Amino acid sequence: MDLTFSERELEFRDELRAWLAENPAGEPPAGEDANYAWRRDFQRRLAAGGWAAVHWPREYGGRGATLTESAIFFEELGRSGSPLPANALGLLLAGPTIMAWGTQEQKDRYLAPIVTADEIWCQGFSEPEAGSDLASLKTRAVKDGDEWVVTGQKVWTSGAQYSKWCMLVARTDTAAPKHKGLSYFLLDMEQDAVQVRPLVQITGESEFNELFIEEARIPDANLLGGEGNGWKVALTTLMNERAGLGFFLQVRLRQLLDALLVEASERDLLDDPVIADRLGELHIKAEVLRLTAYRGLSMIEKYGQPGPEGSLVKWMWSETNQQLTQFAADLLGPDALRSENRWSYELLRARGNSIEGGTTEVLKNIVAERVLGLPKAR
Amino acid sequence: MDFDLTEDQREIKRVAHELLASRSSWAKVRAAAEAGAYDQALRRELGELGWPGIAVAEERGGQGLGIVELSVLAEELGYACASTPLLASAAAAAAIQACGSAEQQARWLPGLASGELTAGIGTRELIADGTGSDLAITLDGDDAQLIAGPDTKPFDAIDPTRRYASLDGEAGGDPLAQGAAERIRIVLAAEVLGICQRALEMTVEYVKDRKQFGVPVGSFQAVSHRCAEMLRYTESVRSSVYFAAWAADADPERLPEAAALAAAAAAEAGREVTAGAIQAHGGIGFTWEADVHWLYKRAQLDAALLGGARRHRVALARIAAGRAAVPALSGG
Numbered sequence: 218m219d220l221t222f223s224e225r226e227l228e229f230r231d232e233l234r235a236w237l238a239e240n241p242a243g244e245p246p247a248g249e250d251a252n253y254a255w256r257r258d259f260q261r262r263l264a265a266g267g268w269a270a271v272h273w274p275r276e277y278g279g280r281g282a283t284l285t286e287s288a289i290f291f292e293e294l295g296r297s298g299s300p301l302p303a304n305a306l307g308l309l310l311a312g313p314t315i316m317a318w319g320t321q322e323q324k325d326r327y328l329a330p331i332v333t334a335d336e337i338w339c340q341g342f343s344e345p346e347a348g349s350d351l352a353s354l355k356t357r358a359v360k361d362g363d364e365w366v367v368t369g370q371k372v373w374t375s376g377a378q379y380s381k382w383c384m385l386v387a388r389t390d391t392a393a394p395k396h397k398g399l400s401y402f403l404l405d406m407e408q409d410a411v412q413v414r415p416l417v418q419i420t421g422e423s424e425f426n427e428l429f430i431e432e433a434r435i436p437d438a439n440l441l442g443g444e445g446n447g448w449k450v451a452l453t454t455l456m457n458e459r460a461g462l463g464f465f466l467q468v469r470l471r472q473l474l475d476a477l478l479v480e481a482s483e484r485d486l487l488d489d490p491v492i493a494d495r496l497g498e499l500h501i502k503a504e505v506l507r508l509t510a511y512r513g514l515s516m517i518e519k520y521g522q523p524g525p526e527g528s529l530v531k532w533m534w535s536e537t538n539q540q541l542t543q544f545a546a547d548l549l550g551p552d553a554l555r556s557e558n559r560w561s562y563e564l565l566r567a568r569g570n571s572i573e574g575g576t577t578e579v580l581k582n583i584v585a586e587r588v589l590g591l592p593k594a595r
Numbered sequence: 596m597d598f599d600l601t602e603d604q605r606e607i608k609r610v611a612h613e614l615l616a617s618r619s620s621w622a623k624v625r626a627a628a629e630a631g632a633y634d635q636a637l638r639r640e641l642g643e644l645g646w647p648g649i650a651v652a653e654e655r656g657g658q659g660l661g662i663v664e665l666s667v668l669a670e671e672l673g674y675a676c677a678s679t680p681l682l683a684s685a686a687a688a689a690a691i692q693a694c695g696s697a698e699q700q701a702r703w704l705p706g707l708a709s710g711e712l713t714a715g716i717g718t719r720e721l722i723a724d725g726t727g728s729d730l731a732i733t734l735d736g737d738d739a740q741l742i743a744g745p746d747t748k749p750f751d752a753i754d755p756t757r758r759y760a761s762l763d764g765e766a767g768g769d770p771l772a773q774g775a776a777e778r779i780r781i782v783l784a785a786e787v788l789g790i791c792q793r794a795l796e797m798t799v800e801y802v803k804d805r806k807q808f809g810v811p812v813g814s815f816q817a818v819s820h821r822c823a824e825m826l827r828y829t830e831s832v833r834s835s836v837y838f839a840a841w842a843a844d845a846d847p848e849r850l851p852e853a854a855a856l857a858a859a860a861a862a863e864a865g866r867e868v869t870a871g872a873i874q875a876h877g878g879i880g881f882t883w884e885a886d887v888h889w890l891y892k893r894a895q896l897d898a899a900l901l902g903g904a905r906r907h908r909v910a911l912a913r914i915a916a917g918r919a920a921v922p923a924l925s926g927g
Contacts (some may be wrong), residue, residue, distance in 0.1 A: 218600060218663055285596050405830065475918075487913055494912070496912040497859070497909055498859075501859055502862060505835055508835060514598070529827050581820040585819035585823045589823070590812040592810070592813055592814040593812060595816065
């Protein structure tokens with residue numbers, strides 16, 4: 218057991234810290250489009266410095282970073298106040314999925330513009346009738362010569378309004394069992410048959426969209442992983458969803474908690490044992506989250522697969538972030554509930570944490586069935 | 596970064612697990628608890644294996660290993676809910692080894708390592724294995740006192756698998772250096788980790804097997820989600836105990852905070868997980884016959900020995916607030 222970073226890991230961290238110090242992202246601008254442009258610009262700078270895709274192999278523009286180095290990257294990004302790269306879904310999901318399943322032509326065509334943020338990606342998985350039960354999705358793709366004609370509706374598509382490409386899962390065989398009739402496509406968003414409508418969420422922002430697809434055309438060359446393999450390819454995407462990003466979120470949680478601790482001590486509230494108790498509990502949860510995330514990395518690096526702790530991190534993060542933001546409202550009083558107050562935004566945004574990227578209920582089912590070996594839930 | 600036990604540490608865990616599985620079955624634990632007396636054969640055997648001195652230097656007659664190895668052992672003692680006084684003596688020896696004066700070390704360590712001397716650990720009100728012990732180490736916050744030949748009276752606790760006592764009179768002791776209280780709490784927290792693991796495994800087995808409405812009760816989400824929560828508590832304790840044990844051996848600056856983290860996490864999780872075990876066992880879980888109550892009782896006493904979760908949470912809040920107020924130092 219050695220919980221210190223290795224020489225190589227420290228070198229990686231220090232080089233990254235130096236780069237981030239020389240290339241500050243600055244304050245986020247107001248307005249969603251301006252904010253997105255800011256993140257896109259920041260990713261271009263990361264790419265120019267060779268930092269945009271650290272976990273990718275060198276041949277595709279990455280650094281061949283280890284899992285621990287990749288975790289360090291996201292931690293340092295969060296710690297420096299930098300934003301997530303604009304093309305996070307491309308870097309974290311589309312890229313690794315194309316590397317795993319793509320033909321050489323597909324890798325040559327799609328990977329490089331992901332790193333430079335020249336082509337943004339979104340994820341077309343969920344549908345109004347297919348959320349947690351993803352495999353029941355209904356969007357249809359019908360072969361027409363050397364093209365596929367796609368019709369259907371997608372939802373929760375973050376960044377769709379900025380995207381050139383969409384990772385689209387559609388049903389290509391209605392006769393096959395539900396997991397078997399799916400295929401995975403790379404859909405060009407720049408066509409009239411694809412309409413993007415923003416969803417206004419409870420914070421008033423629109424991070425997510427609905428996608429209305431009416432006889433969109435996809436060349437057969439944009440099928441990824443072969444016809445009928447969509448479920449397996451989608452699982453590759455979903456497995457990547459929770460890696461890496463967790464460390465960024467974990468640092469953001471720590472920063473939020475530190476801000477609350479500072480507010481509490483400035484108001485002399487730490488002398489109140491009830492308040493100190495609650496803050497201590499939140500501190501413990503944030504620390505345990507960080508430790509458990511690193512323990513999960515060690516397990517993957519040593520044994521090639523995560524241990525039982527691997528399934529817990531996202532659940533722990535979402536619950537802790539919700540408890541933290543709710544406690545901030547108690548601690549800071551009605552001021553925290555003013556619309557312009559940062560804490561009111563954090564409170565509302567946190568409600569999405571236990572839904573996005575796998576609801577807590579589904580995560581508990583996964584833990585019960587796959588980790589504990591309990592019978593399939595009813 | 597390697598957040599995992601080494602091969603040697605895994606081997607210690609495996610050997611302890613197998614030995615205790617054969618020597619400390621539930622039938623043995625129950626017999627010892629109902630007789631109100633320790634299993635002397637087990638005690639002799641563990642002493643001969645050198646376990647009491649696992650974290651004592653070789654020149655003092657021990658095995659020269661660290662808190663990580665002792666914690667691994669404590670975890671298995673908790674898993675077995677073993678009715679034996681090993682844990683307190685081994686933890687006291689580890690604390691004296693790391694934080695005792697040369698004189699304290701010379702006086703106590705050879706005897707503790709060989710098993711000739713025994714020690715109690717806890718607070719003045721509640722000492723595990725204090726009765727008839729040659730010394731006791733009492734904790735109060737980050738202070739630890741070594742009391743030679745403690746004057747104790749029995750404390751009739753709800754956990755009959757272990758003997759408890761409280762100090763009689765006001766007699767004080769000799770202070771141990773900083774770090775002793777932390778090390779003892781880490782060992783106790785490691786025992787709780789084993790208790791959680793056992794309670795979780797027994798529960799998972801039971802709810803897979805027990806059928807109602809024609810199906811295993813573990814297929815109901817109300818039950819399976821509680822099991823998932825028990826796993827989360829258990830793994831949270833594991834992360835914090837391994838971190839704290841490593842800090843005790845390798846990073847003394849982080850020890851106070853790491854030990855408080857492990858103590859708070861264990862004090863809460865032990866009670867939650869063992870309570871969940873009783874609940875998931877249904878009516879049978881509330882009977883004397885089902886063995887989960889031994890784990891629940893041990894977890895309650897361990898939480899008390901740890902000083903409860905709350906004082907550690909309050910201490911941690913103040914440490915964290917102090918650090919948050921100085922952003923320049925939070926970058927490490």
